[in-house]
Amino acid sequence: MAGYGPIPAATARELAAEATWRRILTDPVDGQPVAVSHRRFPAPGLSRLLHTRDRTCRFPGCRKPARFCDLNHVRPYTDGGPTTAGNLLALCRRHHRAKHDGG
């Protein structure tokens, strides 16, 4: 683990299950990072929990299946909102954009 050193595989899995991920593209030749996404991705376990809990987009009347929705921070991440089940909900792209565009 960067800044710490080797950790047991079980600890790495436990940390990864709770982590928020960013996509990092690397050069296939030298392995150097070439792009880092601004978008954050909840850990797979958290995504499965939210898709199961929400079932559909949480906007009233919207039936888009949660597995095709964005996972949106209720309290924005940039304002200190945690990436946890209690602060995330499924919104389809249309309703996610409407929220952020003031719609």
Ligand SMILES: [Zn+2]
């Ligand atoms: Zn929707």
